[in-house]
Amino acid sequence: MSVLEIRGLNKHFGAVHVSRDISLSVPEGQCHALIGPNGAGKTTLIHQISGVLRPDAGEIVLAGRNITASAIWQRAQAGLGRTFQLTSILPSFSVLENVALGAQAKDGSSFRFFRPAARERTLNDTAMTTLERLNMAERAHVPAADLSHGERRLLELAIALAGAPRFLLLDEPMAGLGRVESAMLTDILADLRRSIPMLLVEHDMDAIFRLADTVSVLVNGQVVAQGTPDEVRNDPAARAAYLGDSKT
C-alpha cells in the first residue's frame, strides 16, 4: 500500500497551469525522487503536499487518510514530516529544544501549562536519540543559532524525525552542502528510507541515483517520465526535457 498517494493534482496561478494532472505514489520502504528544471513546479507541488497551497483539483492521501483539505499542522499530525529548501529552525532555542519541540508535537497534548517542558524525560530522550542517530549528540546544548550551515540542515531533519513521521518530504536537503557533508547526509537518508518512505526533491544527481527507488521528472508542471532511475535515465522524453541539457 502506498504511504503517499497523489491523484490528478491540478493547480493554476491565474492563467498559468503550474500543476497538470500530477499523479504519483510512494510505497512503504521507498524513496521517490522528484526532479526537473527550475520553474518546473516542484516547489508548487511540495507546497500542495505540505498544505501551504490548496490544489484546484485532485487528491492527496497520506497513510490512507485524505489530507487534501487539511491545515498544515493537521498534515504534520497525520504523519507528514518536512524539511525546507531554505533552512528553517528556531535559532533562539538550543539544538536539543528544537528537536524536543518536534517530539512534543507527537507526544500527547501541548496544551499543558505547568510542568517545565525542559525537564520532560520522554521528550528529551526522544530528542537525544534522534540527535545521536544523526551524529549530533554532542551539539545538543549549543544554541541553534551557533550551528554551521551543514549542521542546521541536519537539525532540520532531526526536528522532522523527532515527530516520528510516517512520511518525509525533503526539499533539496543537500542544498548548500559540501561534498563530504552531502555524502554523509546521503548515507543517513539511505539508512532512513527503509523505515520511513520519502519524497525527495534534489538537484544532486549522485544522491538521487543512490537513494531513489523511483523518479518522477517534472517539466512545465507535468510529469513527463516516471520509473526507476535507470528507466528515467534512458527515457527519451526525460533526456530531452531535462537530463539532456545536463549531460551534453
Next chain:
Amino acid sequence: MMRVDRSFLVMGLVFALLLAAPFVLPLIGQAYLLNLLIKAMLLAIAAISLDLLIGQGGMLSLGHAAFVAIGAYAAAIGLDSGIENILVLLLIALAVSGLYALVTGALALRTSGIYFLMITLAFGQMTYFTLTSLAPYGGDDGLTLWSLATLFGSDVVQSGGHLYIVILLTLLVTWWGVHRLSNSRFGRVLRAARDNPERTEIIGFSVFRYRLTAYVIAGMIAAVAGLLTVQQAEFVSPALATWQRSGDLLVVVVLGGLGTRNGALFGAFFLVIVEEVLGSFMHEWRLLYGPLLVLMALYARGGLSHLLLPAPKVSDPAKSGAAKTGAHLVNTEQAT
C-alpha cells in the same frame, strides 16, 4: 541555569521588601507610599500578562488596558447588582474577559504583525467608547462604589483589611504562574511560534490556537488586576480603558525588558517612581517623560533587566530570543 536562580533571588528580594513595607513604612511616617506600591503592583500584574503576549508570544497588542477595564467593570457591575463575594466576582470577571478575549482575539489573530497591533488598538478603543456610553453605570464619569467586595463577609480584601497583602500575593502567584507557563510545553510552542510561525505549523502545531489561548489567558490575568483596582480605588471609570493606558503597559513591558523574568516588575516600579519623582518636580512632567520614552526606545535596547542583570554569554533559550527588544516581532510581520 545561573540566570534562573538569580531571577528567583531578585523576585524573592522584591517580595520580601514589599512584604515588609506595610510594617515598616508607617513607623517612619511614610504610610502614603503604600498606595504607590499598590499602584505599582497592580500595574505589574497587568504588565506581566502583556509580556506573556509580547515577550513570549510575539503578539504586539496595543489594547491590553481594555481587559483591565473589563475586569474592573465586571466587578463593579456585579457589586452594583448586589453580588458581594469576591470569589463570585472573580469568576464573573474571568468569564467576561475570557469571552471577550476569545472573540476579539480570534478576529485579531486572523492577521499578524502590524495589523494585529492596529486591530487590538481599535478593539481597545471600542471598549473605551462602549464603557463611556454605559449610562446606568456612570457613562463618562464612571461609577463610585458604596460597598466593596468581601471574602465571605470578611473585609480582608478591602483597604481597611489586608488588601495590600492580597494584591502582593496575587502578584506573586501571577509572576510564578506565568513563569511556569513560559517554561511549559505550551510556552515552548508559543515561543517557537514567535520565532518561526511557519516552522511551528509544519512541526504540527496550530499557531492560531496557541496564540489565541495565550491571548485569552493574558486577558484574564489583566482582568484580575482590574478587579483588584476596584477594591483599591472604590471607583471605576472608562479612563481605565484609554489607549494611553495600553501604551503605558507597553512602556512598562519594554522598559523592564521584554520577555525577561522580572522585566514587567522592574518596569512597573520604574514607571510609578518616574511619574512620582518627575511629578514632584514639575506639574508638566510629561514634557520630560515623552522624550525619555523616545530616547529609551532609540538607545536602550533590552530594557532595565539588561542594565540591572546583564545576560550571561550563553543565555537561557527561554529569554535570549526575546531580549533583543522585539527583534523577533519582525518575523511575524513577514506574514502580512
Next chain:
Amino acid sequence: MSFTLLLIQCLNGLQYGTLLFLIAAGLTLVFGVMGFINLAHGVQYMVGAYLVFAFHQLTGSFLVSVVLSMVAALLFGLLLEHFVFRRLYGRDHLTQVLATFGIIIFLNELAKVIFGPATLSIQPPEFLAGSIQLTEQLRYPVYRFVTILAGLVVAALLYVTVTRTRVGMLIRAGATTPEMVSALGVDVQKLFMIVFGVGAMLAGFAGVIAAPIFAIEPGMGDNILIIAFVVTIIGGIGSIRGAFLAALLVGLFDTLGRTLLTEGLELVFPPSFSTQVGPALASMLIYILMAVILVVRPQGLLPAKGAA
C-alpha cells in the same frame, strides 16, 4: 426621522469621511512605503488645528492662516522626520510604537502648556459663514460644504499624483515591493522624506479645516488617529483608493449610526431600553464593521497589490 435630517446626517458623514481620508492617506502611505507605524500621525492633525488658531490670533485672516499653517505643518513634519523618525525606519515595530508614543505624550502636554487645557475654537471666515438653502427646510453651512469640497479635491490630486507621476509610481512600487525601489537606484531617503512630508501636511490640513468645526484641545488627534487606523485596515494598508472608500464608509456609518440606530431600536424595543443601548451600540458600529471586513476580506477592501 425626517428626510431633511437624514440628508444633513449624510452630508455630515461625508464631511467626516473626507476628514478621515486626509489623515488615513498619510498613515497608509507612510506605512505602505516605509513599513513605519507612526502613532504620532494624529498629533499632526492637532498641530494643524493649533497652528491655524495661533496664526489666526496673529494675522486675523483665516485664509492667510490656512496657508501659513500648511507650510508650518509641513516644516514641523519634516523636522520630526529629520530628528526622530529617520532613526526608526529600519527598526522593529515595537521600537517605533514606543518612540512615537513618547512623541504623542510630549506634544499633547506641550499643547496643554502653551494653549491651556481648555478647548479653543475659531470662527470660519466671514465669506464662508453663511449657509445654503438646499430644500425648503434645509440649510447647510457653507463652510462644511467647502471642507467636503476641499477634501475631495485633495483626494483627487493625491490620486492623480500617485497614479500618474514618477513619484507616485515609486510610491506604488514601494508599497508592494520595497526591494524594487532601492534596486531602481532611487534615493530612498529622499522618497521617504517626501512621502512623510506629504502625509504630515495632509494630516495638518485636516486639522486646519477641522478647527472651525470641532473643538481644539490637547489630545484631539489621538482618537481620530485610531479611527484612521480602522479606515486603513478596512481599506487595505498602503492603498489610497482603499483609504478613500473606507474613509467615506466609516464617516457615513458612524454619523448615520449615531442617529439612526437609537431610532431604529425604538421601533422594536421600549424607548428606555433603546436610549440606553442605542448609543453604546452606535459607538461600536465602526469597529463591528471592521470586524466584519476582517472576516470577509482580511486584506481590506482594496488591497495595495497591483493598484494604489
